[in-house]
Structure formats: C-alpha cells, structure tokens
Amino acid sequence: MSTPLHISISEQLRHQIEVGEYRSGDRLPSEHQLMETFSVSRITARQAMANLVSQGLAIAYRGKGVFVTPQKKVTYSLSSPLVFLDHDMARQGVAFTFENLVFEPTLAPAAVATVLGIPPKASVYLQKKLLRMDGAAGAVDVSYLVADLGERFASLLEQQMSFPTLAKNGIPLDRVDAVVECTHADYDLSGYLEVPLGHALMVYRYTAYTRDQRPVLHGATISRADRFCYSLSTRAEPG
Amino acid sequence: MSTPLHISISEQLRHQIEVGEYRSGDRLPSEHQLMETFSVSRITARQAMANLVSQGLAIAYRGKGVFVTPQKKVTYSLSSPLVFLDHDMARQGVAFTFENLVFEPTLAPAAVATVLGIPPKASVYLQKKLLRMDGAAGAVDVSYLVADLGERFASLLEQQMSFPTLAKNGIPLDRVDAVVECTHADYDLSGYLEVPLGHALMVYRYTAYTRDQRPVLHGATISRADRFCYSLSTRAEPG
DNA sequence: AAACTCAACTTGTTATAACAAGTTGAGTGA
C-alpha cells in the first residue's frame, strides 16, 4: 500500500457518506474512536478528518464532534438578476434574512472609481450586507453605489437588495455585466461565513448600467459554495 | 494572544505575498527556516504552510519546497458559449490543448436519461476530455451526447469542443441551460487536475437544446478555480 | 566530457505526549 493511512480512512468515510451510511447532519466517529477502529495515532485520525473537512464533506465543532455537511443548495438565476425577489427564493424552501452591516458614504477606491467612471476618491456609498439562509450565514455582499443614487435611496437600500430596489424606484437598469469565479475562504471570511479556512466560496462580481450606459453599481457577492449556485439560460443568436 | 501561532505565521506570509514580497512562483521559506525564524516546532510551521495551501495561495512539492501559486485566470464567456473558439482563448495569452480521454458509446445513467428525455439505459456517447492551459491541466469535461449525433460526428468530436462543432455542422442549437457551482477537489480530481486535496473547483453543468427543443447534450466542465472564471452580460427585458 | 554516486536538502507520513478550550449530562446541593 503506497496510499497513506489517513487517505484510506478518509476515503472509507467518504464512501460511507456517499452511500448514506452517514446522513446529512450525522455525527462522524470521534478521533478517539478512529484511533481504536483503525489502530492509528491521533495525528493520523485527525488528518483523515481534516481531509473530509477540506473536501467540504464534513465540518468540525470543538467540544461537539465532526458532522456531515448538509448540502442544501439554493439557486440564483443569472438570467434575470434584475428581478431577484425574496419570495422567489422562499419558493426553494429557505428562509432568507438580510443583515445590513455597513451603509455609509466613503471615498471610492481606485479600482472602483475606474469601473464607475468617476474621479478617484470621489464620494460613493459603500454597502456591506450579510445574507442569512435559515438563520445561518450564506453570503456577504460588498458593493459601491454612485453618490447621487446612494443619497436618494439610502433608507430603502439599508433593508433590501440593490438591483430590484433601483429598478422599482425609477432607475431602470439596462444590463448587468458579471464575472463568476471561485475562491478559498481566508481567515476573515471563514469567520464571517462560518466555514473552515480554505472552504470553497463563489464570487459574483457585477457592474450594473442604467439605460444611458452609466455604470452606477459595482460590487461582489461572496457566497458559500455548499449553499449557493447560479443558473442561467443562453439563447443562440438568431442567424 | 488567543490567535494560534500557525495562524499568525500564515497570515504574515499571506501579507508578504499580497504586498509582493513574494511573487508568483517564488519559493517560500522551508519548514526548517520557519521553525528557526518563529521558534516553533515543525508541526506548527507545517500547519502554517497547510493554511496557505488550503487558501490556494501556495502549493507544495515534495523534495522541492512550497511555492506561491500563479493566479493566471482565463475568462470563458457564458453569454455566448455556442461560439467558444480556440483563438478566442488564445487571445488571452494562454495556449490551449484538448486531450481526448474517452469517446465511446455507453448506456445512459438514469439521471442523464431523464434530462435527455430518452429511456433509461438507452445508448449515448460518453466523452471525457482534459483541457490543458500552457501544458498544465486546467479542466476536465464529462458529457453525454445522444446516440445519433454521436455516431454522425464521432471523428470530429474526438478533437474539438462540443458546442461549436455541432453548430458548425448542421445542428444549430437553440439554447444552453446551465448551472454554475463550486466544489472541492476529491482524491481523484486532485490527481487529474494537479491540485491539492480540497482545492476549489468550478463546475459548469450544461444541457444543450436543438431548435426543436430536443435536449441533445448534457455534461459538466470541472475546472480549476485558480485558472478559470466565467463572464456574462445580462440585459434587462425591454419593458 | 559523460555518467554515476551520494550527501544534503526538501516535504510527507506517523507515533507519543501534554495541555487548552468548548460542550454535555449526571449528580449534587439548595
């Protein structure tokens, strides 16, 4: 056997999870139990558990144990991000809550100013939101809104998502340019989103334009990969 | 200080990477050097390195050292996946190579048969491809194509991407429904894609329909998160 | 000059040990 012991153990546990021997939310054997079952040291048992955690299959809680990760995903449609609605999400069986962390005027960072087409260090509104799904953290959103619209809709934006709020209040949007990528949780984000260090996160970077092609909103939604996915439908150009 | 030593060390290294003190591809201090620099045991030094690896900031090679991960990303446009072209990618400064791993008729798994609207265990063509970027593995693609089209374009499909090949050869597509999600590399995929266990991967699941609304192609592209991202532009509905 | 050997590095695996810190439930006391 050239495969390490900790790999053998974690692969065996992974198989047991996949065939349903351990179900979502179940507690896996403790390190001590693994030590006895496989006759290995705690380091090896621990490494096996770390493998499962790094694969997103389990999550460890100090004092409690290691539990199989629930894989309940919610789909966010990129084909129509302009009509994102709470009840559209509730239909998927998840209770959503927004928590406004920050909403204040600030000086635009260089990169943001470039995208929004305003002078560097011009005034913009910075908004940070935390999205909870069934009470647990699901995503954080950091966005910059041009100053005039920020002032105009300050009271509304502190409680709602940006796209529909703008569209419903006399600021029809023309389009949203976006990039979807994937990253690993750093120390800060792992704390915010309640995931282990290195956990996979989805990043949705967006820039919204009004009908006169003015970029007014630029930001990123960083969401837990185990709770979020994006759907879209692309039509072929006629011809 | 309640923050663990290994976190302090990895955060310090992370900062040095971010400010450019260590550049892409540079070798980080060895475990032995960290032990002396910070007066810690090898376990702690090792844990600090593991933190960087799990965050995708570095990658370790046995016998060689730990190196800062190059973050060269290629963008794939979801707004027009039907016209994916090699030269469109080459424009981004990366040399692409397709490696056909599998192309053979097989029996459709239940889930695939459902999506393609064919009887369970009907015949389909299974294709597995490996996409290399500048020689290094970038993505794997696993797709199922309905039998009649598989037979018709067998010779072509062994060398090219699916969407443009179909569109260019008399099978105009109507649309592609897709879901973008994110996962962690399991033991198999980490070997294929040359990434550490648990590394973030993007998953692009797609179903392509012809103009008569017939689903003909269903599959998934699994790509390295550090080398791939997706872009799209969403227009507001007129009205 | 070419090929081989090998010491000195590197990270990977595994064991033993101790203490810290969070959670839980049984038992004790008021």
Next chain:
DNA sequence: TCACTCAACTTGTTATAACAAGTTGAGTTT
C-alpha cells in the same frame, strides 16, 4: 424543582521524534 458543580467527553494547539520519499547539485568515477 431549580441551579450549580464537575467529571467526561469533544476538537484545537503545540512539542519532540523518527523514518520515507522526492530533488538537487557537488563530487567522483568512468
């Protein structure tokens, strides 16, 4: 009954130790 204490669990952090295995370059041999 209620509240408190605490033992017995859990995972987290850290140290010391040894060997395995891959890489590299200096040195030797051919």
